[in-house]
Amino acid sequence: MQEFDLIQHFFTRSTLAQARDDILLGIGDDCALLQVPAGQALAVSMDASLAGVHFMAEADPYAIGWRALAVNLSDLAAMSAEPAWFTLGLSLPHTDTPWLEAFCQGMADLASAQGISLVGGDTTRGPLSISIQVHGFVNPQTAWKRSKAQVGDLIYVTGPLGDAAGGLCLEMAQTTIEHAAQLGFEGQDALRRAYLLPYPHIEAARILRPYVHAAIDISDGFLADLGHLLTASGCGARIDLSSLPISSALQDLLGDEAALGAALAGGDDYQLCISLPRAQAQVACEACEAAGIPLLPIGEVIETLGIFDQYHQPLPTLGYNHFNAASIQQKRLAAAISRQRV
Amino acid sequence: MQEFDLIQHFFTRSTLAQARDDILLGIGDDCALLQVPAGQALAVSMDASLAGVHFMAEADPYAIGWRALAVNLSDLAAMSAEPAWFTLGLSLPHTDTPWLEAFCQGMADLASAQGISLVGGDTTRGPLSISIQVHGFVNPQTAWKRSKAQVGDLIYVTGPLGDAAGGLCLEMAQTTIEHAAQLGFEGQDALRRAYLLPYPHIEAARILRPYVHAAIDISDGFLADLGHLLTASGCGARIDLSSLPISSALQDLLGDEAALGAALAGGDDYQLCISLPRAQAQVACEACEAAGIPLLPIGEVIETLGIFDQYHQPLPTLGYNHFNAASIQQKRLAAAISRQRV
Structure with missing residues (x-):
């Protein structure tokens, strides 16, 4: 042809x-x-x-x-x-x-x-x-921009973090077979789908359109992408690590510690990370709930530059860099395997 | 970095x-x-x-x-x-x-x-x-489309054809050194520039905007691209091969016959090929002349499908096809060398 x-x-x-x-x-x-x-x-x-x-x-x-x-x-x-x-x-x-x-x-x-x-x-x-x-x-007047987060805003994500990294492990790594077996078909399938068939949050963005100050999609990793948003806005964030949405499938696969690592730095999830003014938070959450769309609070925007956990400890803004790694699979796989429970 | x-x-x-x-x-x-x-x-x-x-x-x-x-x-x-x-x-x-x-x-x-x-x-x-x-x-009402050529239109190009193919030969082929030497620096430079630094004819298009029925840029080769325009318009063309603009540098490099081949099938020239209603031809030519932009008549649109020369002989609508050749250089180079005078 x-x-x-x-x-x-x-x-x-x-x-x-x-x-x-x-x-x-x-x-x-x-x-x-x-x-x-x-x-x-x-x-x-x-x-x-x-x-x-x-x-x-x-x-x-x-x-x-x-x-x-x-x-x-x-x-x-x-x-x-x-x-x-x-x-x-x-x-x-x-x-x-x-x-x-x-x-x-x-x-x-x-x-x-x-x-x-x-x-x-x-x-x-x-x-x-x-x-x-x-x-x-x-609408150019109401388009979300990375630079519009304000101190005091609440930070939300639209779904679980790290599942795509878990799915990539399953796709790549024979070494995870024993853990994968524990997951059962449903858990494995959910993680694989998170990596292979990510769902763009167009509908969530449509519903949240009137309320949001700033947003970014999580492609390089949660901390890296939140870091981009905060840098553009000239502020920092405090994240409650205990409230990060981490699926039980991911925890079953990687264990708690590595699952948290995948949620913070894993990338490929394509959840939205948004910064909502406090005054709009309730109505925005209700609108999402009515539409059956998750909107999960994970922290707040603060004046001090950087990203901190709930104990005021700084978190590193890691992320994938194409020119510092041979390939995304190798790097992520190595990281995921090194974090796996033994 | x-x-x-x-x-x-x-x-x-x-x-x-x-x-x-x-x-x-x-x-x-x-x-x-x-x-x-x-x-x-x-x-x-x-x-x-x-x-x-x-x-x-x-x-x-x-x-x-x-x-x-x-x-x-x-x-x-x-x-x-x-x-x-x-x-x-x-x-x-x-x-x-x-x-x-x-x-x-x-x-x-x-x-x-x-x-x-x-x-x-x-x-x-x-x-x-x-x-x-x-x-x-x-302007959506006046945008040029491939499909709007009409029987009786005159066909023009905005500059010499085949020079880019000549430039590619010079870039690629040691075997052309003896012929290249005959060209002198100026001729070589003109051909090399035609290949390496093609000039998009935005200004010509601006001047010709009100007059043209249909247009295409010549990227795959003159006959191939004119063929696309004619197919979209449901008509054919008669081309006067003796009026095709072929530079003396290209003739010096390849000889008359291979230069004609390069002009018809060489590609990479990025000249515009346009179909002008006869009634607009004079005013369009004058507008281009006033702006110092070449507009060279080479044929006319006819009812019979296909492309024919001035003696009514059919011309093949050859063109580059990415999936039928290992690489553009290899194919063109081979063609150019096989056509070179010996």
Whole structure:
């Protein structure tokens, strides 16, 4: 199959390139032509996923497709933007129809669920990598920014932390089989899904839109990403470690201490971390509860720079750094194994 | 230097991340927030450049940076869109400050010249590759589309064809040294620049905006790209091969026959190929002449599908296909060498 036919076949199907009234011209010309609603700003983010760095080349292509789009949608959620369109740059070592079929299905299932439509892209022969740019709409007056946290705000997350790191351990490590066995299928599945099929918190962002001061999505690790938010806002935080949401599956897999480590520094969870003014906290929590969306208090914004635990001890703002590690799997795996109970 | 510092240092400098009133929030948050002017559509295009496929890893990093942005700007030119913003996905095998310095300078020089500003991106450790997405504005009623060519239109290009293929031969092939020597420095330099530093025809597109029916930029090769335009428009073309603009430098390097081959199928020239209604041809040509911009007639749109020469002989719509060739250099080089006069 020729390159143009390949692109045409997989990327113009209606599940990925869904019809939207604001797409004046979709895939197939030199540019897509798109219409941003009056009064709305365009929110734009791009994230690349490379085999061997962000995912394993031999991973389920459905999950690779889902995840590549999910991590980008998560950036829209972190600004409380409404998803609209995305473009896809795909580099493939060869044309593999079943692989592309599953990859597109994973991407399409999430795209349909979130109402985001593929409007363009570029396919090249090369090492497996995926770069996606998402576009969304947001009211420029009320868009969430990292820089808007204020001293006294309460800090919340939208779900458990560290599960994705646990899932990565399960995906990678034969050494965890004995612990994995204790988990049972359900626990293992929950952790694996947290890593392979992260859910972008677009709906939570929609509900919380009027209340939030500042937000960030947790991709590099909770402490690292909270650190980015606090640095941008010029303040610090006190975190109650005993209130961090850690799943029993993660505790069963790694033990309490390593599970806490995974929750603090594990990354890949794509939960939102938000800073809510105290006066709005109750109504925001009630709105989330009514929608069945978790919103879990874990600390507060303080004046002193840095991140501290409930005993005023400083916590390190660790996070993944692409240029200081051979690969994300190696580093995280090593960390997770070294933390495992023996 | 840490990843975030690296990004911060190179990509937030004012030459790349130029101030624009329509950037509400630039690099540094989860998304950039951007304002599209009322009444304008957003034109979006993305193109990936991989080392070993689109450029040589050991090429001058200034040219790599320039070229990666130029090929994307060329897509905006092909829709007659005004450049506004771009995002950059960069995968690098290691942190090399002088390389990054030159890469950014090449990109910044073109970005400044075209008034386009970097608003976001993602940097990862991995094989050298660059994926850029450009955003521009265009009046949705008058945007050029591939599908709007009409029978009777005249076909023009904005400059010489095949020079980039000649430049690639010079960059790649020791075997052309004897012919290269005949060219002298000026001729060699012109061909090399056509390949390494292509100029996106934004200004030509601005001047021609009111007159054109359909357009495409020539990236895969003149016949291949004209073929795309004609297929989208449901018509054919007659090309006067004797009027194709072929530089004397290219003829000196490759000889007449191979130079014609390079002009028809060489790719990488990023000239615009446009379809102009006859009634507008004179005024369009005069407008270009007044601005010192070449606009060269090469044929006409006809009803019969396919592309034909002036003797009604069909021409093949060849073009580069990523999945049918080991690498662009190998394929083009082999073709160019096989065509060289002996």
